[in-house]
Amino acid sequence: MLDEIFRPRPPGTRIVLGGANLHGLYVTHVDPAYDRLLARPDTLVILDGMPLVWMLRARGHKVERAHRTTWVDWLTDSFERAAREGKGVFVLGHAPEVLETGLALARARWPSLRIDGHHGFFDMTAGSAELEAVLARIAAAEPHFLVVGMGMPRQERFVDAYRERLAVPVVGLGGAAFAYFAGFEPTPPRWMGRWGLEWLHRLAADPRRMAHRYLLEPPLLAGHLARRAWTQRPQSP
CATH class of the missing domain: 3.40.50.2300 (Response regulator)
Known part of the structure; x- marks a missing residue:
């Protein structure tokens, strides 16, 4: 990642480092700016969450724990x-x-x-x-x-x-x-991130601010994804 940040680039060009996690996936359904930004060709999307690694694996992508950063x-x-x-x-x-x-x-x-x-x-x-x-x-x-x-x-x-x-x-x-x-803010132990548990540390440290993100957004996101899957299902002849 550091090599990507500091490598020389032609004048006038730029790269955007955007993070993707469950919260971000939820935001894509409620704010088009987030989805639009991550879809641009000069945005490098970083896997910032083990749940996305697991979701990508379930869809057949060869993603490892080490790809999460x-x-x-x-x-x-x-x-x-x-x-x-x-x-x-x-x-x-x-x-x-x-x-x-x-x-x-x-x-x-x-x-x-x-x-x-x-x-x-x-x-x-x-x-x-x-x-x-x-x-x-x-x-x-x-x-x-x-x-x-x-x-x-x-x-x-x-x-x-x-x-x-x-x-x-x-x-x-x-x-x-x-x-x-x-x-x-207290830094979560790095092993928690590798095992998909960093959210638990952040929730315990600041429950009032993080409760919506970690307790309410996942089921809301599941509903969004289920509706999308239903609308995109193959139609019967």
């Missing part, structure tokens, strides 16, 4: 490599306290790292003064790597709407990864 596994390594190669990083998202704490930690750990950011609480309406200020700040920073962590589907809506104005070679949909790095 998440930002928590390599965000820190990406900062280290950016510092070593002199590449800039911009973090867009999170609450101001989370952002500033994470930026301070990164600068202290890698003094040569060129990193900046802006919190995720701004007006994304096209033409708004706040949006224009954010886009101008990203452009002025000239990052190689933009990490957008505003949660699904807000982060996908932002990138889908304004990707052509982001002169950044790599745009990553990072979710809560930077909050983990900043120490504002």
Whole structure:
């Protein structure tokens, strides 16, 4: 993944790193921006959840446990490599306290790292003064790597709407990864992710916020998938 992030790209081209998990699969049924973004040819979809690995296997795809990866596994390594190669990083998202704490930690750990950011609480309406200020700040920073962590589907809506104005070679949909790095969310043990149990750790850590995602969305998603299968079934002659 790091080689993909840091490999040279022709000027004016970019790649979007988008994550796919059960929550994202549910969002595709309620927000077209997420589905549209992941379907674009310049979006690299990352398998961020064992349930999707199991679903793909059930459909005959040769997918292994090792194909499952998440930002928590390599965000820190990406900062280290950016510092070593002199590449800039911009973090867009999170609450101001989370952002500033994470930026301070990164600068202290890698003094040569060129990193900046802006919190995720701004007006994304096209033409708004706040949006224009954010886009101008990203452009002025000239990052190689933009990490957008505003949660699904807000982060996908932002990138889908304004990707052509982001002169950044790599745009990553990072979710809560930077909050983990900043120490504002407990990082699940990595073995839990490999066995499809990371959701249990996140639910226990923040039940009020995560209950809908992990307890209500799966049966709702099952209903969406069942309806799709029914409407796409072969018709009798």
